[in-house]
Amino acid sequence: MSTQNADQEVSRAIARMKAGILAFIFAIIGGGGLFVMTAWLLVKGGPQVGKTLNLLGHFFIGYEVTWLGAFVGLIYGALTGGIIGWCIGIVYNRIVGIPSTS
Amino acid sequence: MHAETKDAIVIGAGPAGLTASYELAKHGIRSTILEADQLVGGISRTVNYKGYRFDIGGHRFFSKVPLINEVWDEIIDEDMLIRPRLSRIHYRGHFFDYPLQAGNALSGLGLIEACLIGLSYARTKVFPSRQERNFEEWVANRFGYRLYNIFFKTYTEKVWGIPCTEISADWAAQRIKNLSLVEAVRNALLGGSGKTKDGKIITTLIDKFKYPRLGPGMMWECCESRLEAQGNHTLRGRRVERIRHTQGRVECVYARTNEGELEEFSGDQFFSTMPLRELISALDPAPPDEVLRAANSLAYRDYLTVVLMVKRDKVFPDNWIYIHSPEVKMGRIQNYKNWSPEMVPDSTRTSLGLEYFLWDVDDEWNWSKDRLIDLGMKETIALKLIEENEVEDGTVVRMKKAYPIYDQFYKEHLDVIRRYLATITNLQTIGRNGQHRYNNQDHSMLTGIYAARNVVGANYDIWSVNVEQEYHEETVSDEKATGDRLIPQRVEPDIDAEKVAPDAVIRAAFAKMDPFALGVAMGLVFAISLFMATAALLVKGGDVVGPHLSLLGHFFIGYEVTWLGALLGLIEAGIGGFMIGYVGAGLRNWTMSTYTKLLKRRAEMDQSKDLLDKV
Numbered sequence A: 001m002s003t004q005n006a007d008q009e010v011s012r013a014i015a016r017m018k019a020g021i022l023a024f025i026f027a028i029i030g031g032g033g034l035f036v037m038t039a040w041l042l043v044k045g046g047p048q049v050g051k052t053l054n055l056l057g058h059f060f061i062g063y064e065v066t067w068l069g070a071f072v073g074l075i076y077g078a079l080t081g082g083i084i085g086w087c088i089g090i091v092y093n094r095i096v097g098i099p100s101t102s
Numbered sequence B: 001m002h003a004e005t006k007d008a009i010v011i012g013a014g015p016a017g018l019t020a021s022y023e024l025a026k027h028g029i030r031s032t033i034l035e036a037d038q039l040v041g042g043i044s045r046t047v048n049y050k051g052y053r054f055d056i057g058g059h060r061f062f063s064k065v066p067l068i069n070e071v072w073d074e075i076i077d078e079d080m081l082i083r084p085r086l087s088r089i090h091y092r093g094h095f096f097d098y099p100l101q102a103g104n105a106l107s108g109l110g111l112i113e114a115c116l117i118g119l120s121y122a123r124t125k126v127f128p129s130r131q132e133r134n135f136e137e138w139v140a141n142r143f144g145y146r147l148y149n150i151f152f153k154t155y156t157e158k159v160w161g162i163p164c165t166e167i168s169a170d171w172a173a174q175r176i177k178n179l180s181l182v183e184a185v186r187n188a189l190l191g192g193s194g195k196t197k198d199g200k201i202i203t204t205l206i207d208k209f210k211y212p213r214l215g216p217g218m219m220w221e222c223c224e225s226r227l228e229a230q231g232n233h234t235l236r237g238r239r240v241e242r243i244r245h246t247q248g249r250v251e252c253v254y255a256r257t258n259e260g261e262l263e264e265f266s267g268d269q270f271f272s273t274m275p276l277r278e279l280i281s282a283l284d285p286a287p288p289d290e291v292l293r294a295a296n297s298l299a300y301r302d303y304l305t306v307v308l309m310v311k312r313d314k315v316f317p318d319n320w321i322y323i324h325s326p327e328v329k330m331g332r333i334q335n336y337k338n339w340s341p342e343m344v345p346d347s348t349r350t351s352l353g354l355e356y357f358l359w360d361v362d363d364e365w366n367w368s369k370d371r372l373i374d375l376g377m378k379e380t381i382a383l384k385l386i387e388e389n390e391v392e393d394g395t396v397v398r399m400k401k402a403y404p405i406y407d408q409f410y411k412e413h414l415d416v417i418r419r420y421l422a423t424i425t426n427l428q429t430i431g432r433n434g435q436h437r438y439n440n441q442d443h444s445m446l447t448g449i450y451a452a453r454n455v456v457g458a459n460y461d462i463w464s465v466n467v468e469q470e471y472h473e474e475t476v477s478d479e480k481a482t483g484d485r486l487i488p489q490r491v492e493p494d495i496d497a498e499k500v501a502p503d504a505v506i507r508a509a510f511a512k513m514d515p516f517a518l519g520v521a522m523g524l525v526f527a528i529s530l531f532m533a534t535a536a537l538l539v540k541g542g543d544v545v546g547p548h549l550s551l552l553g554h555f556f557i558g559y560e561v562t563w564l565g566a567l568l569g570l571i572e573a574g575i576g577g578f579m580i581g582y583v584g585a586g587l588r589n590w591t592m593s594t595y596t597k598l599l600k601r602r603a604e605m606d607q608s609k610d611l612l613d614k615v
Ligand SMILES: Cc1cc2nc3c(=O)[nH]c(=O)nc-3n(C[C@H](O)[C@H](O)[C@H](O)COP(=O)(O)OP(=O)(O)OC[C@H]3O[C@@H](n4cnc5c(N)ncnc54)[C@H](O)[C@@H]3O)c2cc1C
Pocket: B011, B012, B013, B014, B015, B016, B017, B034, B035, B036, B037, B039, B040, B041, B042, B043, B044, B056, B057, B058, B059, B060, B061, B062, B238, B239, B240, B241, B273, B274, B275, B278, B303, B402, B403, B430, B431, B432, B433, B434, B439, B440, B441, B442, B444
């Protein structure tokens, strides 16, 4: 293949997303993020620990700013992040016309 | 007149002819080689003058073609040396490292010149020549005009005998392999661009090369001896003058001996390494006028070397020096004992080969040996490399048609000739002048091997063997089959396989993201997420529903935790998500493409460093 053709091939190629991998990354960010935020508030302490973050309990039943809640949040965050990542990957791949393999 | 019949007749005992014969012998086909000269090796010969051996120039043995390395090893295994390479540039009394090193170049040129070079470089970067039509514009666009004038102009003009403004830019561009994006990234991430069969990175070949103990001629003399032992004779002093053909087949060739006798040689297959211009005019009956005209238009640059024997054990440490100084006519100077210590009969002596690139109509071409030695001595003394009383002896060797010229029209002429030659089915033209190609030994040999294989059923296009060829993409045909046209197969799959995996990763990583698709994907996910969050709070109900989520109303106009707000949020979060996805993908694509352009530019600069070797 000539250099020009090779370059054209790369410049025309459209990236595909591995929906599974994207879901995994978002899950780590979501779950890990929520866990770290909760833990940070707990370690910091104070009179009203995590008043605002507690509100997530409206969506994630059982979640609160306690050590147990941090682990519950880890699971919820990972699940939500995973679903969001997977959805973005799937929708993106559908639009570019490449079926996702993962 | 004496007549002889053989299976195959090969014209010329240079690398291409001898290798063709060598390959034919492997397939049990006997051949006779007709060589005009008294020495074998063609341009790659070694001349022996009173025990001093020297090449026509200096012949490095390096090839990225595994097959060629195997043949070299087969012919002279133990006599092949691995030599370190040192070659510098001599310009106005200074030596400059080659490939050029910025620090060394600037210190040799002095502060003022260095500043002027810097300014000239900056100028060409800001205002480059829009069109790169000729060699001058091509090099100046990359190095700046001042550096081009010092390091490229004089030498190139000495070699080719025409102003750089008349050399096409394509010619320079062909010499610098234009790396594809994937190759440039692979080089940047994984190092050198290719590997030899045993896995060593090819770039190291620039610092070292193989060289037979007694010069390149040793390779070709050994090859001739091996052929001779198998009954394949090389007849020296036979200049082919006439090639008789009828009904699309050569019947026989006529060669003139040194004594003036004409000998006839007939055969089934014919291989020619003689210059195309001579081949066409030797054909009997003569080809159509158009073909004759095309052949006569092919031009060649001639070459002459003055060899001085010097009473000193060490003159300079380089294998050769490029002479850029415009005051002297010589283009390069070889120090043969630095190629192999056995090139001189006495280690207290040094032989220097002064190289002159000429046309055979130039005055100097016809100068006497003594006059040329005198010129050589004066120039070498002027360059302060030797003293007057140090030269003991000298000799001169002339090599006509050393360089096939690539002028504006050569390709068209070559096409006309090729079309005509294709009508003669048992004649294959191979090698450097045999194909009017600026080939090194390896590619000349490869054409010989392919041509030989073609007569035993393979189907190689020998014209496609050239400098640009990617060696690992070399294709072969299966000879075991019945002689039909066969599908080429890859050899050396190990090398390819090693490259395919990283290449696929690079391609995937550098592929563009579709901004629209990412925009829609993120828009949808954002929109649905906000709608569902709002809906969840509404369904759950309570005194004050979702006071905190309502704060999003600061960003999404009209949004609140109501069913209407949920719908508005759906639309606005969708638009916001789309914009984030679209811009994000665009930014990522731009970063990637800027990065790859930078890598390509760097790779091209790296390649340009040894441009002089390719001149
Ligand atoms: C200055 C210089 C430096 C070089 N350096 C290198 C290097 O470092 N490494 C490298 O690999 N290559 C190098 N080369 C290139 C190398 O010399 C050639 O690629 C190689 O010799 C070509 O081989 P060939 O057989 O095709 O042609 P040639 O070497 O030209 O051989 C052709 C033979 O055919 C004979 N012949 C011509 N006409 C007739 C006729 N009518 N009848 C009978 N015989 C005839 C000639 O006498 C000659 O022996 C260099 C070339 C030059 C000029």
